Amino acid sequence: MSSVEYIGIGKSFGAVEVMRDISFKIEDHQFVVLLGPSGCGKTTLLRMTAGLETISAGDLMIGGEKVNGVHPRDRDIAMVFQNYALYPTMSVFDNIAFSLQVAKKPKAEIRKKVEWAAEILNLTDYLKRYPKELSGGQRQRVAMGRAMVRDTGVFLFDEPLSNLDAKLRAHMRIEIRQLHNRLKATTVYVTHDQIEAMTMADVIVLMHKGAIVQMGTPDEIYERPNSIYVAGFIGSPAMNFIEGTIDARGGAPSFEAPGVSIALPANSTARPGQPVTLGVRPNDLAIAEEGPIRGTVILSETTGQDVQLHVDVDGRDTIVVVPRAERQAPGKPLSLTVAPEAVHLFDRQSEARIA
Amino acid sequence: MTTSDLVRRRVVSDHPLPWLMPLIAILVVFTIFPLVYNIWLSFHEFVPRRRALEWVGGRNWAQLWADTRFWQSLTVTFIYFGIALAVELVLGMAIALLLDADEPGFGFLRGILTMTLVIPPAIAGMMYLLMEDPQFGVISYVLKAIGLLSPATPILATTQYALAGVLLAEIWQWTPFMVLILLAGLRALPSEPYEAAMIDGASPWQTFWRLTMPMMSKVIAIAVLIRGIDLFRVFDYVFVMTSGGPGTATYTLSLYAWQQTFSFVKWGYGATLSLVMLLIVLIIANVFIKVAKVRW
Ligand SMILES: Nc1ncnc2c1ncn2[C@@H]1O[C@H](COP(=O)(O)OP(=O)(O)OP(=O)(O)O)[C@@H](O)[C@H]1O
Ligand SMILES: [Mg+2]
Numbered sequence: 001m002s003s004v005e006y007i008g009i010g011k012s013f014g015a016v017e018v019m020r021d022i023s024f025k026i027e028d029h030q031f032v033v034l035l036g037p038s039g040c041g042k043t044t045l046l047r048m049t050a051g052l053e054t055i056s057a058g059d060l061m062i063g064g065e066k067v068n069g070v071h072p073r074d075r076d077i078a079m080v081f082q083n084y085a086l087y088p089t090m091s092v093f094d095n096i097a098f099s100l101q102v103a104k105k106p107k108a109e110i111r112k113k114v115e116w117a118a119e120i121l122n123l124t125d126y127l128k129r130y131p132k133e134l135s136g137g138q139r140q141r142v143a144m145g146r147a148m149v150r151d152t153g154v155f156l157f158d159e160p161l162s163n164l165d166a167k168l169r170a171h172m173r174i175e176i177r178q179l180h181n182r183l184k185a186t187t188v189y190v191t192h193d194q195i196e197a198m199t200m201a202d203v204i205v206l207m208h209k210g211a212i213v214q215m216g217t218p219d220e221i222y223e224r225p226n227s228i229y230v231a232g233f234i235g236s237p238a239m240n241f242i243e244g245t246i247d248a249r250g251g252a253p254s255f256e257a258p259g260v261s262i263a264l265p266a267n268s269t270a271r272p273g274q275p276v277t278l279g280v281r282p283n284d285l286a287i288a289e290e291g292p293i294r295g296t297v298i299l300s301e302t303t304g305q306d307v308q309l310h311v312d313v314d315g316r317d318t319i320v321v322v323p324r325a326e327r328q329a330p331g332k333p334l335s336l337t338v339a340p341e342a343v344h345l346f347d348r349q350s351e352a353r354i355a
Numbered sequence: 356m357t358t359s360d361l362v363r364r365r366v367v368s369d370h371p372l373p374w375l376m377p378l379i380a381i382l383v384v385f386t387i388f389p390l391v392y393n394i395w396l397s398f399h400e401f402v403p404r405r406r407a408l409e410w411v412g413g414r415n416w417a418q419l420w421a422d423t424r425f426w427q428s429l430t431v432t433f434i435y436f437g438i439a440l441a442v443e444l445v446l447g448m449a450i451a452l453l454l455d456a457d458e459p460g461f462g463f464l465r466g467i468l469t470m471t472l473v474i475p476p477a478i479a480g481m482m483y484l485l486m487e488d489p490q491f492g493v494i495s496y497v498l499k500a501i502g503l504l505s506p507a508t509p510i511l512a513t514t515q516y517a518l519a520g521v522l523l524a525e526i527w528q529w530t531p532f533m534v535l536i537l538l539a540g541l542r543a544l545p546s547e548p549y550e551a552a553m554i555d556g557a558s559p560w561q562t563f564w565r566l567t568m569p570m571m572s573k574v575i576a577i578a579v580l581i582r583g584i585d586l587f588r589v590f591d592y593v594f595v596m597t598s599g600g601p602g603t604a605t606y607t608l609s610l611y612a613w614q615q616t617f618s619f620v621k622w623g624y625g626a627t628l629s630l631v632m633l634l635i636v637l638i639i640a641n642v643f644i645k646v647a648k649v650r651w
Binding site for chain 1: 545547548550551552553554555556557558561565566569570572
């Protein structure tokens with residue numbers, strides 16, 4: 001039983017408060033991804049979970065027991081450090097094997113486990129090397145291997161794939177998920193990579209400035225972001241925002257802004273006259289004959305499969321993702337359409353979502 | 356060409372020699388010449404009758420083999436060297452580990468620890484001479500009080516205890532030096548591996564042997580080298596506290612060389628003895644540098 005529960009966790013470094021009132025629960029076996037901009041407190045939260053940083057306020061429960069004062073050694077956790085924290089005087093083999101060696105596991109078992117991890121991590125040829133003789137990505141994989149051979153209730157990963165190339169990263173994503181399916185350890189995984197977050201998480205916790213802004217499944221967070229901040233953070237390229245007002249003169253509510261007029265679903269709770277921000281994802285926009293959004297193409301960027309069109313809509317740069325075949329020349333006027341259910345509405349004052 | 360041109364030309368010389376001249380001069384006067392003179396001296400002997408040095412060939416060197424005094428003093432020197440180095444290293448490491456903390460007050464502790472190094476060794480020797488005095492000495496008193504020493508045993512005048520008595524002063528004064536070097540090393544160690552070791556479940560003991568010692572090996576090697584060279588030529592403490600006695604219990608090689616040169620006016624033999632010391636230190640130090648892979 002290794003659920004992890006944060007109850008009103010706060011953290012201050014001296015007089016600087018970097019985190020306040022973090023409360024959420026990670027169920028046993030769950031894979032939770034911590035997402036947030038640089039400096040929002042992800043590493044700090046992981047380090048508090050591991051016991052490497054004192055907890056300034058609130059309670060941390062692991063497996064139902066309060067562990068605020070418990071030594072890291074006794075918390076039954078494995079961790080991949082953001083800065084790797086390898087043992088400089090030990091070979092790659094010993095780095096990975098260290099936890100098993102200090103636990104006095106049989107030599108044969110240690111060898112088997114280390115070789116298994118090295119195989120997955122493509123490190124087999126490097127087992128005799130020392131950390132200073134490795135590239136950044138290789139070091140990161142050693143840090144990963146150190147956690148993989150552990151058999152603990154909780155795994156903490158702090159951006160474990162940030163230094164790997166795209167191919168290796170995709171491979172490791174699958175390996176980590178498989179490892180999780182097999183070990184069923186409760187996992188907290190920090191990443192900047194949205195694809196990682198979306199593909200791996202059971203639950204995403206989105207942090208901003210030391211607080212949680214939204215928590216939910218990847219689908220929930222992507223489809224119903226609860227604020228402008230979340231909407232802008234999740235999704236790549238980022239969501240387009242258009243500021244305007246609600247108009248209900250024709251009976252059905254609609255969103256009005258210069259160059260834009262979009263009919264809203266009839267069940268929208270937006271009040272007429274309310275200043276709002278409309279958000280729409282680049283993928284949800286499409287080129288149409290007589291669309292409700294009119295603009296001029298500024299720039300066309302090819303990103304492999306798709307083309308990102310930058311469209312000037314009354315002075316605002318709006319991004320549209322279209323198939324390669326629909327590439328447009330700059331300067332061309334064009335109109336865009338969007339399905340009513342793909343529209344996100346936010347109150348402009350509170351920045352919160354309007355249902 | 357004016358003189359000022361000449362001066363300027365010299366001052367901006369590209370050739371290394373003008374810049375090295377002062378150092379070379381100092382080296383020649385204070386190191387090379389005495390060394391060469393010492394070697395020359397070891398093939399001569401002072402003859403008081405004629406008040407002159409006389410060529411004796413290899414006699415001084417040959418004499419060493421049969422000189423039991425020499426072998427005895429060499430043995431004493433090695434024992435002194437070995438015990439002092441081992442105790443200072445282990446004790447120094449233990450104290451350094453204790454003082455390696457960021458809590459308030461530890462900076463002050465680190466500061467006062469180095470105070471023993473301010474005292475001249477000869478004075479420290481006299482302090483211990485007094486403290487180990489059988490009648491007035493506090494150390495004698497305490498040892499007797501707890502029953503470790505039978506009453507009326509003078510530490511420094513008893514063959515079994517005299518060397519230990521001298522070593523006490525040596526270790527008291529120089530352990531802080533070890534602490535200082537080791538502490539500098541410990542303070543410079545990265546903290547991340549220690550965090551990883553905690554997570555990996557290592558005990559403090561395992562962490563010390565598997566992490567701290569390997570990471571400190573270079574620093575330890577340097578500390579052992581500096582202290583070891585110094586220990587080998589120990590003179591002050593034995594000279595002040597026991598003059599080598601009782602018998603030859605504390606009679607070290609440096610004391611023997613000194614006595615031959617200055618008390619018995621055997622300049623040639625004294626020079627030979629000091630050269631032997633130099634050779635031993637050179638050999639041990641270089642073997643150690645090779646084995647411990649110390650990089651300069
Ligand atoms: N030891 C410290 N002393 C003072 N402030 C700190 C300390 N460690 C972290 N902080 C501050 O706490 C905040 C959160 O830091 P943290 O390392 O948790 O960010 P992060 O979310 O992991 O960022 P990144 O994605 O860049 O790794 C930052 O503003 C940072 O400056
Ligand atoms: Mg971080």
